[in-house]
Each structure stands twice: as structure tokens, then as C-alpha cells.
Amino acid sequence: MIPAGFEYHVPSSVEDTIRLLSEYEDAKVLAGGHSLLPMMKLRFAEPAHLVDINGLTELKGIRRDGDTICIGAMTSENALIDSVLLQEHCPVVVDAAKLIADPQVRNRGTIGGDIAHGDPGNDHPAVMLALDAEFTIQGPEGIRTKSASEFFLGTYWTDLAEDELLTEIRVPVCQQGTGHGFHKFKRKTGDFATAASPVVIKLDGDVCRDIRIALTNVAPMAIRVETAEDLLRGQVISDALIEQAIEQVKSACDPAEDLRGDVEYKTHMAGEMARRSIDDALARAKR
Ligand SMILES: Cc1cc2nc3c(=O)[nH]c(=O)nc-3n(C[C@H](O)[C@H](O)[C@H](O)COP(=O)(O)OP(=O)(O)OC[C@H]3O[C@@H](n4cnc5c(N)ncnc54)[C@H](O)[C@@H]3O)c2cc1C
Numbered sequence: 001m002i003p004a005g006f007e008y009h010v011p012s013s014v015e016d017t018i019r020l021l022s023e024y025e026d027a028k029v030l031a032g033g034h035s036l037l038p039m040m041k042l043r044f045a046e047p048a049h050l051v052d053i054n055g056l057t058e059l060k061g062i063r064r065d066g067d068t069i070c071i072g073a074m075t076s077e078n079a080l081i082d083s084v085l086l087q088e089h090c091p092v093v094v095d096a097a098k099l100i101a102d103p104q105v106r107n108r109g110t111i112g113g114d115i116a117h118g119d120p121g122n123d124h125p126a127v128m129l130a131l132d133a134e135f136t137i138q139g140p141e142g143i144r145t146k147s148a149s150e151f152f153l154g155t156y157w158t159d160l161a162e163d164e165l166l167t168e169i170r171v172p173v174c175q176q177g178t179g180h181g182f183h184k185f186k187r188k189t190g191d192f193a194t195a196a197s198p199v200v201i202k203l204d205g206d207v208c209r210d211i212r213i214a215l216t217n218v219a220p221m222a223i224r225v226e227t228a229e230d231l232l233r234g235q236v237i238s239d240a241l242i243e244q245a246i247e248q249v250k251s252a253c254d255p256a257e258d259l260r261g262d263v264e265y266k267t268h269m270a271g272e273m274a275r276r277s278i279d280d281a282l283a284r285a286k287r
Helices: 014-023 036-041 077-082 084-089 091-098 103-108 111-116 124-131 226-232 239-252 263-285
Strands: 007-009 027-030 049-052 062-065 068-072 134-139 142-147 152-154 165-172 178-185 195-204 207-215
Touching (some): 014 027, 014 134, 014 165, 077 103, 091 124, 091 178, 091 195, 111 124, 111 165, 124 207, 178 263, 195 263, 207 226, 207 239
Parallel strands (some): 007 049, 027 049
Antiparallel strands (some): 062 068, 134 142, 134 165, 178 195, 195 207
């Protein structure tokens, strides 16, 4: 299908992008285009103006700033996968990126677009919740930051205003005693998750000092399961405790029935993905 007509703009800087977004009421940022263009072809989105930010090199790349890794919003999935910094210091982002879509999508799709789109089927939102990430957002009023836990508001709904740009994603460097897990169940290569679960655990000896459990595609948006986390935090994690936590994970699920499965199946798979991710995170935290 062919999208409705639109005017195409190529900004020269972040400031120029924000000027264009402020000037034109019905404008949308074009990043990798792998979510926006399908929506435009299906006429679910009909922006009158597209502001293509692919030329903004200042939005690309990954750097370390003390205990934080800063990822430019226009960094592609493949660049995340290839990043030695992320492989060594925040591997859950790499593990998630490797399972996103197919090589073509990963070549152009960006972490910023994946997060800004607010699709409950996208994987980075849940990973960002599990990591307690922070987002840098720039708009006509200046620069502000927002935690991942306050950013996702609903299906295709985030805290971003129409004239704002997500510029940077900030994730913590994985410290000694921290481990992660990321399991995703999908029908076939290239499909979105039936259910996925990123988990980050911090151990103090054998005691769980902190844990964050998140879920993809089993609720109207990416969610954290704090009731499950509360059961494990402060405890020596045993199989029996994990079983109780998985029951909480399942109760938090509210999936939509579709071709990927019915509610019961998706809920069961979400519990299974969380269980496997907790097991991996524990094993890695003990290394
Ligand atoms: C076949 C297929 C399978 C896929 N499977 C998965 C999967 O399993 N997991 C997964 O996570 N994703 C999946 N995706 C989605 C893919 O990761 C997209 O690339 C991603 O959702 C959007 O990133 P993008 O860079 O392509 O953004 P675009 O499509 O260009 O933009 C998406 C939306 O975000 C806005 N936007 C983009 N960047 C910014 C920014 N910096 N600031 C403000 N707003 C911005 C745009 O205006 C638009 O509304 C799949 C896509 C396809 C086509």
C-alpha cells in the first residue's frame, strides 16, 4: 500500500528538528521507519510532515559517562549488538537487540524509535524498566530527563510531547554482583514476542539486594511486576520463592488474545520467560 502524501523535511540539527516539530502541527519524526512507515501504509498514521533525523550524527553512538552508558536515540539495533561497551557493561541491551525482528530491521531500526513508539510489543521499553533507565528529552522549553518508569503511559502513548525529541537513553553500568536475564518467546524469526521478560538482579552475598522484573507484550504497555520483586528482595532466593514470584508475574498479565495465542497461553509463557530470566540473572550475579 502507498501512504498518503506528506512533506519531507531534512533538519540540520536537533534544534532545527524541534523548530520544525513546533512549526508544523501534524509532523512526525522519521527514525528507522520500521514502525512508522508500515502504519502510514496502512493509513493508521497520516502525518502531513515527516522530519527525517537520520542525518543527525549527534544522535548516534554509545559512550560511557562514569557509571552510566549513554546511547544516542538514533543508534541502530545492530550498533547496539556490536557495541563492546554494552557487551561488557550492560549486556541485557545486547541480548534484547539480538532478538528484535530480522537483520534488515535491525540495520535501520533505532533504540530511540523503539522506545518512542510506545508499542507494547517492542522489547526495549521493558528492558529499560528492568534497568531503571533514564531518558533525555529535548523540546522548545529545553532539555528534561524522565525515568523509564514514568515514561510509558499506555499503548502507543508515552510522555513525549508532539514537539519533543528523545535524544539519549542512559543505562547504568552493570556492577559486580549484578546479573541479568532476557528470555523471549516468539513464533518465528522476525515476529514480535508472544511474551518476553528482562530481569536484573543485584546480590549482596546470597541475599537479593534488588530485583527488577519486566514484561513485553502481555499488557497494554511494557510493565514491571513489583509484587513479584517484593517477594524476592531482601531474601535468599529459593525455587519455592521463585514459584511464588511467578504466580505474581502471571497475575500482572493482561494480554490481548490474537494469532500469537489466547490469554491463558500468553500468561503461561510470560511466567515461563520470567522464570528463565530470573534463573539466568541469579547465575550471572553469582559469578
Ligand atoms: C517485521 C518487524 C518485526 C519487528 N519485531 C520487533 C520486535 O520483535 N521487537 C521490537 O522491539 N521491535 C520490533 N519491530 C519494530 C522495530 O524495532 C522498529 O524499528 C521500532 O519499533 C521503531 O524504530 P524506528 O527507528 O524504525 O522508528 P520509526 O518507525 O521511524 O518511528 C517510530 C515512532 O517513534 C517516533 N520517533 C522515532 N524516533 C524518535 C525520537 N528520537 N524522538 C521522538 N520520537 C521518535 C516516530 O515519530 C514514530 O512515531 C519490528 C518491526 C518489523 C517491521
